[in-house]
Structure formats: structure tokens, C-alpha cells
Amino acid sequence: MNEGVLYPSKDPIAKLRQEMKLRGLSQKTVKSYAQYISQCLSFANRGPLEIRTVDVRAFLEHLADRGCSPSTLNTAYSALRFYFGTILHRGFFTGIPRAKKAHALPVVLSKNEVRQMIGIMDNPKHRCMLQLLYGTGMRVGELVRLRMGDVDFERGLIIVKYGKGAKDRLVMLPAAVHATLVNQRRLKTLNDFLFTNGRGGRLTEKTIQKVVQQAARKACVEKVVTPHTLRHSFATHLLEQGTDIRYVQELLGHSSVKTTQIYTHVTSTHIAHLASPLDV
Structure with missing residues (x-):
């Protein structure tokens, strides 16, 4: 397949957006995933093909240290796994666990x-x-x-x-x-x-x-x-x-x-x- 046709831009986030669009994912999800991938690349100061397992783990730990909720951490995890695993076929996510979800009861009004x-x-x-x-x-x-x-x-x-x-x-x-x-x-x-x-x-x-x-x-x-x-x-x-x-x-x-x-x-x-x- 001609990669130049599938991905008209060298921008790594453009690749993500196109793949998500082809899968019919919502704009809200696209925006959220793009945000976490951009942050991870900036945090690691590496390109998509140079980033390592240790970089991804360090980024997720960084989010946890900032007080992000388990739900937010898992969204970031899903974004990174989709990008590096599904799009770039880099299989280094087996050693990175998902955050354990908190089971807080929903707030209900009378x-x-x-x-x-x-x-x-x-x-x-x-x-x-x-x-x-x-x-x-x-x-x-x-x-x-x-x-x-x-x-x-x-x-x-x-x-x-x-x-x-x-x-x-x-x-x-x-x-x-x-x-x-x-x-x-x-x-x-x-x-x-x-x-x-x-x-x-x-x-x-x-x-x-x-x-x-x-x-x-x-x-x-x-x-x-x-x-x-x-x-x-x-x-x-x-x-x-x-x-x-x-x-x-x-x-x-x-x-x-x-x-x-x-x-x-x-x-x-x-x-x-x-x-x-x-x-x-």
C-alpha cells in the first residue's frame, strides 16, 4: 500500500486522525486521543518510531502523579495503545498495566x-x-x-x-x-x-x-x-x-x-x- 496516499501528511497526529476517521470514531474521542499522544511525544522528546516502553510508562506515571483519575489514565492508555500498537504496530504494551478503576457510586438527586x-x-x-x-x-x-x-x-x-x-x-x-x-x-x-x-x-x-x-x-x-x-x-x-x-x-x-x-x-x-x- 502506498503510505503517501493513506497518510498525506508527515504529522504523526494527522495519521491518527485519519485512522480514527476511517473507524467512524467521534470527534470528541479523536480530540482526546490526539491530545494524549501529543503530550506523550512532547514528554518523551522522541519521535513516534523512537519512543520506548519506558517512555510510555513514565508518561502514564507522570499523569498519575498529577492526580489524574483512573478513568483519565485509562483513556490515555487506550489512546497510546491505539496509536503505537494499532497504527504503528509496536507491540510493547504487554508490560504496561491499566489503572484500576475506582468504584465510586454516582451522585443521585432526590x-x-x-x-x-x-x-x-x-x-x-x-x-x-x-x-x-x-x-x-x-x-x-x-x-x-x-x-x-x-x-x-x-x-x-x-x-x-x-x-x-x-x-x-x-x-x-x-x-x-x-x-x-x-x-x-x-x-x-x-x-x-x-x-x-x-x-x-x-x-x-x-x-x-x-x-x-x-x-x-x-x-x-x-x-x-x-x-x-x-x-x-x-x-x-x-x-x-x-x-x-x-x-x-x-x-x-x-x-x-x-x-x-x-x-x-x-x-x-x-x-x-x-x-x-x-x-x-
Whole structure:
């Protein structure tokens, strides 16, 4: 194969981007992988073909020393393994272990806390964002990509397109937002993003994160709240209502039910009815 055709640039990161594009990986993943590979090459002060096992290990140790989480370390590990192993066919990763994941329980809001956050928002658009994040379990990245045509009013469903793993799925259309979205349908075309900025462009994830944090602050919620907290709360509350975990898995877009099972550890249905020995 003519390497000049496959890789039009001598830039090592350009090679990475092209390979990831061919595999249909998301721009977010491409950006993250490129960042870690650039940092590793700079840290080692070596070219891609000169870098050694000891350099990669030292870079990962450097990230750990900076206080990076196991999740971040494993993302960096995956990026380096993909680049040096899959693209450059350098098989020196057998001696480098992955970071052990921390099994912290997700932060979950009570139903009352969610209601307070939604109710305190005066801006209808911001209120609708919160309602959809909690009412459907969508990820923030999925919400910003949501288009008017993805809402199926007849069936009471929302089509979440290009979710994690580039997989589409269906979620429920909450009755609480139905009227708001019907009004939006009169103002938008099917291809328009549901949530836009003042210039008509797509909102950023950061903007929605700020809206969620503002709502939590105004509602005096004393937990660290992010858009993903509303997703955690959606899943936990469904399980507490008795929803089958397989349905919850499907709504969240998890490829394995094992990922969904984390929420069984934070449901309070049974624990709330137990009496502490101190109170007996």
C-alpha cells in the first residue's frame, strides 16, 4: 500500500486522525486521543518510531502523579495503545498495566431536588433542557445534537441519534415537555437543532453544564451537580419505581447490563424501610 496516499501528511497526529476517521470514531474521542499522544511525544522528546516502553510508562506515571483519575489514565492508555500498537504496530504494551478503576457510586438527586431545580428556572428554554436531561436520561452531548425532526410526537418518542458508540436509540417523550416542543415545532424546520444560541448555532455542552449548575445553586442543592447527575437520577428513580433493569439499560444506551447495575447500589427503596439498630 502506498503510505503517501493513506497518510498525506508527515504529522504523526494527522495519521491518527485519519485512522480514527476511517473507524467512524467521534470527534470528541479523536480530540482526546490526539491530545494524549501529543503530550506523550512532547514528554518523551522522541519521535513516534523512537519512543520506548519506558517512555510510555513514565508518561502514564507522570499523569498519575498529577492526580489524574483512573478513568483519565485509562483513556490515555487506550489512546497510546491505539496509536503505537494499532497504527504503528509496536507491540510493547504487554508490560504496561491499566489503572484500576475506582468504584465510586454516582451522585443521585432526590425527586424533590430535581423538581426544585426545574421549578426555579424562569427561562423556558433552560427549564426544558433540565426536563429533557432528567426525563429521558440523555447525555449532554446527545442533547446538544438533538434536532426538531428527532422528536416523534405521534409515537411519544425521541430518537437519540449517534449516541455513544455511534448507536441510535429511542427514549420516551415526557408529557411535561410536549407542549413546549410543539410550540418549537412551529418555529423550526425538522433539521434545526432544538436548542440554539443567540446566533442560531448549536449550543455547546459547556453552556448546558452552566445552566444545570445555575439551577442547582438557585435551588440550594448541596451536591455536586452536572448534566450527568440528572442522567444518574433518571436511571435510579426508574429502578426505584420497579422498572426492569433491561429497559433501563436500553433507555440509557448501555451495551452491557453490567454498566446499568451500578444504579442498583444507589436505589434507596429497600434501605429506607430498614431500621438502624440505634433506633430500635
